[in-house]
Each structure stands twice: as C-alpha cells, then as structure tokens.
Amino acid sequence: GAGVSQSPRYKVAKRGQDVALRCDPISGHVSLFWYQQALGQGPEFLTYFQNEAQLDKSGLPSDRFFAERPEGSVSTLKIQRTQQEDSAVYLCASSLSIAGGSYNEQFFGPGTRLTVL
Amino acid sequence: KNEVEQSPQNLTAQEGEFITINCSYSVGISALHWLQQHPGGGIVSLFMLSSGKKKHGRLIATINIQEKHSSLHITASHPRDSAVYICAVSNFGNEKLTFGTGTRLTIIP
Numbered sequence: 001g002a003g004v005s006q007s008p009r010y011k012v013a014k015r016g017q018d019v020a021l022r023c024d025p026i027s028g029h030v031s032l033f034w035y036q037q038a039l040g041q042g043p044e045f046l047t048y049f050q051n052e053a054q055l056d057k058s059g060l061p062s063d064r065f066f067a068e069r070p071e072g073s074v075s076t077l078k079i080q081r082t083q084q085e086d087s088a089v090y091l092c093a094s095s096l097s098i099a100g101g102s103y104n105e106q107f108f109g110p111g112t113r114l115t116v117l
Numbered sequence: 118k119n120e121v122e123q124s125p126q127n128l129t130a131q132e133g134e135f136i137t138i139n140c141s142y143s144v145g146i147s148a149l150h151w152l153q154q155h156p157g158g159g160i161v162s163l164f165m166l167s168s169g170k171k172k173h174g175r176l177i178a179t180i181n182i183q184e185k186h187s188s189l190h191i192t193a194s195h196p197r198d199s200a201v202y203i204c205a206v207s208n209f210g211n212e213k214l215t216f217g218t219g220t221r222l223t224i225i226p
Contacts, residue, residue, distance in 0.1 A: 004159075031212055042121075042203055042216035043160075056213060091160065095212065104212060106150075108160040 002026075004109035006092050012115045013082045021077045021112045025094030032075050033106060034067055035091040043091055049075060050097065082116045089113050120144050123204050123217035131225055136191040138220045140204030143185065150214060151178050151189045152203040160203070163189070196224045 005024045013019050025032050031050050035043035036059075045059040051072035060067070064083075069075040079086055089111040095104040124139045140149070151164040164171050164178040166187075171178050175198075177190040191198055201221050205214040 033213060035214075035216075040218075042205075042218045043214075045213045045215065048213050056211070059213075093160075097212065105162050105165050106212075106214065107162070108152075110159040 004092055004094055004107050006090075006109040006112050008112060009110060010113050010115075012117065014117055015084060016081050017116075018078065018080045019082055019114065021079075021090050021114070023075045023077070023092030023094075023109060025073065025075070025092070026107055027073075028096070029094035029107070030072075030097035031095045031104065031106075032069055033093045033095075034075070034077050035093065036061075037089040037091055037111070039088070046077070046090075079114075082114075084116050087114055087116045120215050121204055121206055121217040123202075123220050125220060126218065127221045127223075129223045129225065130194055132195060134194050134224075136194050136198070136222065136224075138189045138202050138204075138222070140187045140189070140217055141185060142187075142204075142206050144206070144208060146206040147209045148207050149180055149187050150205040150207070151187075152205060154201045154203060154219070156200075163202075191222075194224045196226050199223050 007022045033048050034046040037043040047057040047067045049069040052069050064080045066078045091111045092109040093106040095106045097104050121142045148165050148167045152160045154160045166180050175192045180187040201219040203219045204217040
C-alpha cells in the first residue's frame with residue numbers, strides 16, 4: 001500500500017475488555033508514532049519507535065497501555081481493561097527519519113476510533 | 118499554558134475570502150508543521166517549516182522564529198477547504214509532535 005494503514009477503523013469495547021490496534025507504516029519508514037486524539041482536541045503523543053526500539057513511551061497514560069513493534073515494521077497498541085476515558089481516535093504515523101533528525105515529515109494513518117461503553 | 122496555541126478555534130467565511138489561521142508556541146522548536154484533518158478522515162501534512170515562508174498552490178505558511186509565531190493563509194478560499202487545520206511543533210532531538218487544538222474552518226458557498 002502507498003500509505004499508512006490502521007485496523008480496525010472502528011472498535012467498540014465493553015469496559016474492562018482488552019483491545020489491540022494495528023498500524024502498518026509505509027514500507028521502509030524507520031520511525032513510527034502513536035497519538036491519541038480525544039473528541040474536539042488535537043492529538044497527543046503516546047509513544048515512538050525507531051525500528052523495533054521503543055525510544056519514548058512518556059505519553060502512555062497508564063500501565064494499561066502497551067505498544068510493540070517487534071520486527072521494526074507493523075506495530076500494535078494494546079489497551080488492557082479499557083475504561084471509558086480511553087475512548088478516542090488512535091492515530092499512527094510514520095516517517096522516513098533521514099539521519100534521525102527532527103525535520104522529517106510524518107505520514108498519518110486514518111486512525112482507529114475506539115469507543116468504550 | 119499549552120505549548121502550542123491556535124486562533125481562532127472556529128472560523129466561518131464566504132467562498133473567495135482570504136483566510137488566516139495563527140499559531141503561537143512557547144518552546145524552542147526545530148520545525149513547525151501545518152496539518153489538515155477532514156471530518157472522519159486522517160491527517161494530511163501541508164507544510165513543514167523552520168524559517169521563512171512556503172507556498173503550495175493557494176496555501177501559504179509563514180514562521181517568525183523570534184516571535185514564536187506562525188500563520189497559515191488560504192487565498193481564494195473554496196468550500197473544499199473546509200476542514201480542521203492543526204499546528205504542531207517538533208523539538209530539537211525529538212521527532213514527536215506537540216499539537217495545537219486545531220482551527221475548524223468552514224467555507225460557505
């Protein structure tokens with residue numbers, strides 16, 4: 001595919017249920033980011049990978065949130081024991097990360113809209 | 118105080134009007150990004166700039182590093198420009214983006 005893809009696009013979970021959200025970055029992109037966007041708000045940073053290494057997870061709101069990228073390509077964001085406040089759109093972005101600098105354009109996926117009942 | 122603030126939060130204009138959206142930030146940055154988000158859609162990067170001015174079609178982005186301020190301009194606005202426009206910054210040594218809350222733009226035919 002030409003762009004970043006995410007699945008599922010929509011997820012409804014009952015409170016307490018575990019969910020797993022998938023991100024397929026653009027092939028060859030080194031950096032991968034997860035962001036959380038609450039309704040009517042701008043996105044907020046969750047975590048960042050460079051290849052398979054999780055370099056920054058400072059934005060994960062609690063230890064119920066866990067992300068992995070075991071082979072440096074596809075990433076999964078897992079939320080355990082979901083709560084209503086976890087309802088949001090979860091955005092994935094990837095960048096080529098030339099020279100590891102901060103001047104790299106990020107390409108966003110369509111997001112996964114999570115609703116926790 | 119948020120690191121990135123945008124104004125206005127909402128903007129409604131007639132087709133053809135010149136549009137300006139403002140972004141102010143409070144920290145040192147390496148780059149500022151302007152992004153577009155359509156309802157129910159993903160985010161598209163419009164500009165990434167660290168100084169001066171960039172132009173793409175009817176869109177113009179400027180940044181003043183000393184004043185920590187950027188503007189996004191749309192000339193000859195069209196209803197298809199209706200979207201949320203988001204300003205975001207990246208800091209030195211870190212690629213993660215810090216976002217503003219966005220400006221919802223509605224262009225009326």
